[in-house]
Amino acid sequence: MDIIRLADGGYEAKLAPLMNRSAFDADIDRSVAEILAAVRSCGDAALSEYASRFDHVTLTPVQFQVTADEIAAAAGLIDDATRAAVDVACRQVTVFSRERLPKAWQFSPRAGVMLGEQFAPMDRVGCYVPGGTAPLISTVVHTVALAAAAGVKDIVVVTPPGKDGRVNPALLYACKVAGATEVYRLGGVYAVAALAYGTATIPKVEKIVGPGNAYVTAAKRQLYGEVALDLVAGPSEIMIIADDSADARYIAADMLSQAEHGSGREQAVLLSTNAALLPAVAAELKRQSATLSRAACVEAVLAKGVFLIEVADLAAAAALASRYAPEHLELMTRDAEALAGRITAAGAIFLGPWTPEPVGDFVAGPSHVLPTGGAGRYFSGLTVEHFFRRMSLVRYDRAALLAELPHIRQFALCEGLDAHGNSAAIRAE
Known part of the structure; x- marks a missing residue:
């Protein structure tokens, strides 16, 4: 101190x-890179090996996914107070997220031109939920509920199991209430790698969100480009x-x-x-x-x-x-x-x-x-907008295109891109 x-x-x-x-830590980066490479090349076999090495649990690929029966039974394994806390948190996070849902918009800044944006939710995202000595039940709500509010179709949770191979029942209850569609008992760097690369058992996701330790943070950073990421949350x-x-x-x-x-x-x-x-x-x-x-x-x-x-x-x-x-x-x-x-x-x-x-x-x-x-x-916290794709909208009429054609042609000339200029100029013939 x-x-x-x-x-x-x-x-x-x-x-x-x-x-x-x-x-970031250079030594951590090196060890993380080795795990990522192994999962990319060996898939499910590497996941089984790392589950044994790091989480001290023996899992075959068929055992990676938490079953629907396990998730359904979770509610009966926790007390009323825990269920109530999860329900309240999920409801309040969802209410906040719905206030932030992006909406399509358009405007006309000059004659003959319409500009705007439209949004569509991602199809498949992965939520990393830390476990181990402190299973972060609230992190399920603070990731999955946002994705569900956005309308994401497939919401995948990965979280490390206990030594008995089971996932904390309160965490599973939160997954159900928040809207997770798949839960895998896998943790750490190897779980993040499975989300990013995909394996025979676990389909690849489009984006990974959620906090983690220094190793998970390093893994996410190295996987940028394989998938989209939310932010650095170590x-x-x-x-x-x-x-x-x-x-x-x-x-x-x-x-x-x-x-x-x-x-x-x-x-x-x-x-x-x-x-x-x-x-x-x-x-x-x-x-x-x-x-x-x-x-x-x-x-x-x-x-x-x-x-x-x-x-x-x-x-x-x-x-x-x-x-x-x-x-x-x-x-x-x-x-x-x-x-x-x-x-x-x-x-x-x-x-x-x-x-x-x-x-x-x-x-x-x-x-x-x-x-x-x-x-x-340079990063902001996770919000519901992170689960959308943004697409800009552009529409010109003929008069508007002709009015701006000289500028288009000049940019094409400056940049040596003849075809760019021709694609606009041909419409003036």
Whole structure:
């Protein structure tokens, strides 16, 4: 845990590693490339091998897909409270997504010309859902429900099984409620590769969405072009901007909510104008972390991924936050709405003391699949629009074409593309 104060020597130098962090690792990239190549060349055989090696489960290709009976039985294996939570989250994410559905439009900017756009949902998409020690049931809702709202025909979920080869029943219930059409008990890099390349058992998808660890993130990046991708969504991170109105207990609790994800690569950062808040939060982090069930996961993040930083004022905090581009940004200040207007890069912004980040993780409405590692400067979070193809529409009448023919011919001349010019000019003969 690092505490960085304005009076410290080399203040900017201490911030540099934090601001220049990367979501990528060269060693990870190399090992990921080997797995991708094996799945591409060996297909289902490679999937069986990697399921045994990484997930410690023996699977034949016929066992990859979770059966309809298993999915149907899942509802009876979970309690009423879990079903209710999944139902509420799915409904609220769907309501938000339907507000964002793109609509065809047209206009006439000049005589004889019609321009516009039309949209069509993708046919087949893959949703990666992390599992292992913390099966992310909410990620099913925050990916699958968006695809379903868009009208995607085939919505495929891949998620790692437990050592018994079974998928968490609450996760399967979420798949059913959210609208998944296929579920495969495969995880990590090899599952992402199967979605991208296709195998004899698993048809190729058009796009892969969803968060993952550093290995899954590296795999998605290397597969760009084989399939479409949503964004770079690696280990989780949170940044909080707080003034002297903020409660140290709330801040520590929210920072720990992201530290417990388990990879050890998570980050939690506090920017505060109140110097006295930094040691208070540090003490709360130690006190609260000792009570958590995933204390071992949290310890690694507290050791190297927590930064408590004093800033001169809220303007400086907003500038630092926009440079850092956090996945999650909480504003615990007196006028959070005004401060939010000064932020230029963040995955999601949570306003005020009554909006802890986990409301976004679970039930608020916008997807919790968000850019990490500074990628928020050039990626935005997953939305329903990611599941559509956009097609521009262009229509000219004869008079409009003739009016612009000189410019078309001039561009063709400049670029040395005779046939381009001829295709327009022939219509003037």
